[in-house]
Amino acid sequence: MRSARKPVGLSHSQLRGITSTGRWSSPTLHTRPLSPTANYTGLLPPSLLQATLKMPNTTINDKHTVSPLKGGMSVLKSRHINQGTSFPPQLRTSLRLRGLVPPTQETLDQQIERVITFLNTLESPIEKYCYLSRLKSENVTLFYRVVIDHLTQITPLIYTPVVGEACQKFSLIYTPGLVEGLFLSKEDKDHIPEILDNWPYPNPEICVITDGSRILGLGDLGVNGMGIPIGKLSLYIAAAGFDPSRTLPITLDMGTNNDKYLNDPLYLGLRCRRPSDPDFFDYIDSVMAALRKKWPNMLVQFEDFSSEHAFQTLDRYRNEYLCFNDDIQGTGAVILSGFINALTMSGVPLNKHRILFFGAGSAGVGVASQLKDHFIKSGGMSPEAARDVFWLVDSKGLVTFDRGDKLPQHKTLFARSDNGGKQFKTLADVINYVQPTALIGLASQGGAFTPDIIELMASMNDRPIIFPLSNPLTNAECTFEQAMIHTKGKVLFASGTAFPAFLDPYSKQVLEPGQGNNMYIFPGLGRGTVLAKAERVTDDMVYQSAVTLAESLTEEERSEQRLYPRLQRIREISALIARDVIHTALREGLAHEPAIVRMYGASPGQPVPAATLRDEERAAALLTYVQERMWNPAYPEDFSGLKAMM
Numbered sequence: 001m002r003s004a005r006k007p008v009g010l011s012h013s014q015l016r017g018i019t020s021t022g023r024w025s026s027p028t029l030h031t032r033p034l035s036p037t038a039n040y041t042g043l044l045p046p047s048l049l050q051a052t053l054k055m056p057n058t059t060i061n062d063k064h065t066v067s068p069l070k071g072g073m074s075v076l077k078s079r080h081i082n083q084g085t086s087f088p089p090q091l092r093t094s095l096r097l098r099g100l101v102p103p104t105q106e107t108l109d110q111q112i113e114r115v116i117t118f119l120n121t122l123e124s125p126i127e128k129y130c131y132l133s134r135l136k137s138e139n140v141t142l143f144y145r146v147v148i149d150h151l152t153q154i155t156p157l158i159y160t161p162v163v164g165e166a167c168q169k170f171s172l173i174y175t176p177g178l179v180e181g182l183f184l185s186k187e188d189k190d191h192i193p194e195i196l197d198n199w200p201y202p203n204p205e206i207c208v209i210t211d212g213s214r215i216l217g218l219g220d221l222g223v224n225g226m227g228i229p230i231g232k233l234s235l236y237i238a239a240a241g242f243d244p245s246r247t248l249p250i251t252l253d254m255g256t257n258n259d260k261y262l263n264d265p266l267y268l269g270l271r272c273r274r275p276s277d278p279d280f281f282d283y284i285d286s287v288m289a290a291l292r293k294k295w296p297n298m299l300v301q302f303e304d305f306s307s308e309h310a311f312q313t314l315d316r317y318r319n320e321y322l323c324f325n326d327d328i329q330g331t332g333a334v335i336l337s338g339f340i341n342a343l344t345m346s347g348v349p350l351n352k353h354r355i356l357f358f359g360a361g362s363a364g365v366g367v368a369s370q371l372k373d374h375f376i377k378s379g380g381m382s383p384e385a386a387r388d389v390f391w392l393v394d395s396k397g398l399v400t401f402d403r404g405d406k407l408p409q410h411k412t413l414f415a416r417s418d419n420g421g422k423q424f425k426t427l428a429d430v431i432n433y434v435q436p437t438a439l440i441g442l443a444s445q446g447g448a449f450t451p452d453i454i455e456l457m458a459s460m461n462d463r464p465i466i467f468p469l470s471n472p473l474t475n476a477e478c479t480f481e482q483a484m485i486h487t488k489g490k491v492l493f494a495s496g497t498a499f500p501a502f503l504d505p506y507s508k509q510v511l512e513p514g515q516g517n518n519m520y521i522f523p524g525l526g527r528g529t530v531l532a533k534a535e536r537v538t539d540d541m542v543y544q545s546a547v548t549l550a551e552s553l554t555e556e557e558r559s560e561q562r563l564y565p566r567l568q569r570i571r572e573i574s575a576l577i578a579r580d581v582i583h584t585a586l587r588e589g590l591a592h593e594p595a596i597v598r599m600y601g602a603s604p605g606q607p608v609p610a611a612t613l614r615d616e617e618r619a620a621a622l623l624t625y626v627q628e629r630m631w632n633p634a635y636p637e638d639f640s641g642l643k644a645m646m
């Protein structure tokens with residue numbers, strides 16, 4: 001049982017007292033005016049806070065005081081402690097819960113059954129998302145048990161695709177008092193440390209941070225992007241056993257260039273356009289410095305920044321901070337992993353592949369770079385030869401040096417100069433020119449892989465590799481069914497968002513499509529770097545996570561023609577990835593966790609020789625070490641800590 005901690009800002013139960021109009025529905029603790037520097041900042045979306053501050057009647061004064069929640073109510077309102085109907089009778093008495101919960105005592109399994117039964121009665125995905133968010137805010141244990149036990153049903157509801165709709169509707173479904181992450185507004189640039197102090201949980205180990213500028217394939221959603229760090233961190237918890245109270249979702253509010261939101265009276269972010277690059281970097285530099293000052297060991301995952309900023313922030317911080325970019329590196333690793341398995345199944349030797357990317361943004365270039373490294377490391381190719389395996393298409397057609405437009409730096413990494421002055425505009429023209437063995441969609445252009453395109457790929461390859469990876473579902477370049485039908489079952493397929501299984505009329509097998517989504521990578525990569533107390537996240541750690549994922553398939557999974565392991569095994573897979581990422585950190589001399597380096601007879605920061613790392617007994621012990629540190633949602637049997645709080 002976690003010991004009680006005095007909240008620095010408002011506790012969740014106190015925040016519950018703020019109504020959507022910003023008034024206190026129930027008066028509270030202290031006589032204290034609401035001010036921009038007080039402890040409310042960051043916990044409320046900026047425009048709501050501004051509206052609150054403008055209201056004449058927002059001083060919390062003695063006339064309006066009541067006691068903070070006492071006794072049983074404070075237990076029921078503590079999401080990390082609440083067990084609802086599972087509290088045993090004797091505890092109900094000592095915690096003063098009797099009468100506050102229905103008389104029946106239920107097991108966790110019975111509670112799960114109720115959740116799933118009710119969830120199945122809800123019709124729209126967004127209702128299901130809202131119901132699950134509420135459940136998480138009330139009972140963390142039950143929520144994560146539901147997620148872990150019903151991964152394939154729940155993941156699409158709390159992550160892509162439904163999280164995309166939740167972001168688009170964020171200002172409508174926003175629930176006052178439900179604090180799931182921190183808002184850092186650029187207006188608060190001089191108050192960042194105070195805002196970080198408002199976060200009610202101590203010592204976060206991992207933070208996912210977005211500026212909302214490219215949310216999935218949905219574009220600039222501004223502060224509405226908050227759903228993404230929340231969703232990613234839910235997967236860190238469910239898939240890699242991070243302690244929920246040690247995760248920190250952050251949304252930077254720097255305005256939005258989306259006119260729809262700027263003109264929407266219900267939009268909850270700053271109503272201004274995004275800043276110039278110098279202002280952007282000035283602000284994010286301050287945020288990074290403040291985060292490190294307060295939580296020096298915290299891993300930062302950059303998520304869903306617009307492409308140029310995604311590359312620039314990664315370059316700027318990767319050697320100075322413990323951080324990585326999920327869209328560039330996590331996606332690169334997960335697609336490399338599926339590709340390694342597809343390579344074997346395609347029967348085409350590594351050096352005969354010709355890979356076409358439809359989309360040349362952070363994900364497209366990130367994946368191409370990761371694959372290129374593999375062609376060099378495993379295929380023995382020179383960097384020049386490996387680079388020539390790739391062709392990129394963006395909104396203007398094939399990316400070439402002589403196309404006439406100024407290419408951003410990331411596109412120059414794979415721009416072609418061997419096109420003989422010819423330019424290719426349509427995808428079909430590019431395919432006919434390149435004759436690719438693999439077509440990878442990361443352009444957020446739903447349906448772009450038309451039947452003609454898929455048939456063209458099938459006409460050139462015995463086993464065409466077609467990965468429509470854009471998110472959410474509406475942006476997928478084609479469906480699994482379309483890919484199967486138009487390649488007559490020959491396709492090697494993975495998509496960003498899961499598609500349903502398909503009965504292949506040719507093999508008569510029910511085939512499940514692969515989900516090429518970075519959720520297979522980031523939980524284990526994050527777990528490994530945090531447990532190792534790694535100095536930074538290196539390319540080799542990312543590469544290793546791809547290789548481990550590729551090798552993690554069982555014989556049965558391979559016989560089912562899968563490119564990725566079953567999602568239900570994700571905790572097991574994340575532990576393996578974490579173990580191997582720690583190995584890489586040890587090899588590179590970047591691991592600082594004394595308990596881990598001691599297992600290998602080394603000291604913190606000292607490289608461990610490859611031969612020592614091959615020791616199977618130590619590897620097994622390290623895996624156990626990782627698994628034993630994975631948070632597992634269960635109700636505690638020892639309530640002594642809780643009683644002490646009362």
Ligand SMILES: NC(=O)C1=CN([C@@H]2O[C@H](COP(=O)(O)OP(=O)(O)OC[C@H]3O[C@@H](n4cnc5c(N)ncnc54)[C@H](O)[C@@H]3O)[C@@H](O)[C@H]2O)C=CC1
Binds near residue numbers: 443472
């Ligand atoms: N499956 C996965 O794990 C991941 C999927 N994604 C998805 O990939 C997509 C792209 O993400 P980013 O690369 O970060 O976005 P981005 O905005 O950086 O890049 C998009 C690219 O698509 C190109 N594009 C736009 N319209 C086009 C058109 N009509 N024809 C050809 N190209 C066009 C743009 O020029 C740009 O190069 C999103 O849908 C995102 O959700 C991103 C990361 C991980």
Ligand SMILES: CC(=O)C(=O)O
Binds near residue numbers: 217327471496517
């Ligand atoms: C999956 C993911 O990170 C994206 O679509 O942006």
Ligand SMILES: [Mg+2]
Binds near residue numbers: 216327
């Ligand atoms: Mg992303």
